[in-house]
Amino acid sequence: MSASPSIDVGTELAPLELPPLNRTTLALFAGASGDHNPIHIDIDVARSAGLDDVFAHGMLSTAYLGRLLTRWLPQQQLRSFQVRFVAITPVHGQPTCTGRVAEVAEVDGERRAKIELEARLADGTVTLSGVATVALGAAR
Amino acid sequence: MTATHLDPQSLIGKALPTFTATAERGRLRFFAKAIxxxxxxxxxxxxxxxxxxxxxxxxxxxxxxLELGRPDPHGFLRDIGVDMRQILHGEEGFTYHRVVVAGEELTFRPRIVDYYEKKGGALRFLVRETQVFAAQELVAELRNVIVVRQLELV
Known part of the structure; x- marks a missing residue:
């Protein structure tokens, strides 16, 4: 495991900026993720539930937050990851994922950082709010 | 649509069927492409x-x-009278004990751990936790919260 001495409270992860989500992205994610709920891919079903259009899977933005984490540190260092779905991501919405180290503490004999995570649309709407814990190395 | 009130006592602690799943390389590559x-x-x-x-x-x-790949994934919700269009994903959480790789056979043991209502039953929350084992080793734990809304379905 790599020691990560430069990571401390306030460290910000390089934001992950995504392109606008189109219908092809949603169709591919439905197939790849196994979430076949038609409300994300079939406008007729969305309308039958009183919506104007389909909307993106919350787990797609969660997967983007996962990418934010695993391009920052190897996945072996990821200990936990939780998200809360705050607002839907409409078709053509453009998420940006951000993370910031909120706390560093020793747990189970290793240094761990708590990362506050957010996915946000171009208009500022927060769609996901989350937290992850990562191991930084053996306790000092 | 009338509100269907569910009995928390019959739900909380309910074990859902255990199942096995394996992440295949091709599926992981497709997932990587999709995200x-x-x-x-x-x-x-x-x-x-x-x-x-x-x-x-x-x-x-x-x-x-992988958990969505279980047999009849929405059978439990259907049995308690929930239409898929009513469902919003509330929260999802993962605890990792080690990294799992393609080809490992995993056993999933899900159960309902909480149920509660808000706004007089207009919002109903179901909390499921799942332990994931590789052989006898606990490798991950999952926590899922769904919100069931009252909708005017047409």
């Missing part, structure tokens, strides 16, 4: 091995997809 993953560790077995994994790693959120 725009560019790190070769997630698509190239040689790169994964250089990074210290025995095979393609199962990415952090993919356990959710």
């Amino acid at each position: 725009g993953e560019v790190d070769p560790v997630y698509t190239d077995v040689a790169a994964a091995r250089v990074a210290g994994y025995g095979d393609l790693p199962v990415p952090p959120t993919f356990f959710y997809s």
Whole structure:
């Protein structure tokens, strides 16, 4: 495991900026993720539930937050990851994922950082709010 | 549509059927494509091995997809009278004990751990937790919260 001495409270992860989500992205994610709920891919079903259009899977933005984490540190260092779905991501919405180290503490004999995570649309709407814990190395 | 009130006592603690699942390489590559993953560790077995994994790693959120692969994934919700169009995903959480890789046979043990209502039953919350084992080893734990809304369905 790599020691990560430069990571401390306030460290910000390089934001992950995504392109606008189109219908092809949603169709591919439905197939790849196994979430076949038609409300994300079939406008007729969305309308039958009183919506104007389909909307993106919350787990797609969660997967983007996962990418934010695993391009920052190897996945072996990821200990936990939780998200809360705050607002839907409409078709053509453009998420940006951000993370910031909120706390560093020793747990189970290793240094761990708590990362506050957010996915946000171009208009500022927060769609996901989350937290992850990562191991930084053996306790000092 | 009338509100269907569910009995918390009959739900909380209810064990759902145990099932097994394996993340296949091809499926992981498709998932990587769908989420725009560019790190070769997630698509190239040689790169994964250089990074210290025995095979393609199962990415952090993919356990959710493996759990959706269970037989009749929405059978439990249907049995309690929930229409899929009413469902919103509330929360999802993962605890990792080690990285799982393609080809490992995993056993999922899900159960309902909480049920509660808000706004007089207009919002109903179901909390499911799932333990994931590789052989006898606990490798991950999942927590899922769904929100069932009252909708005017047409």
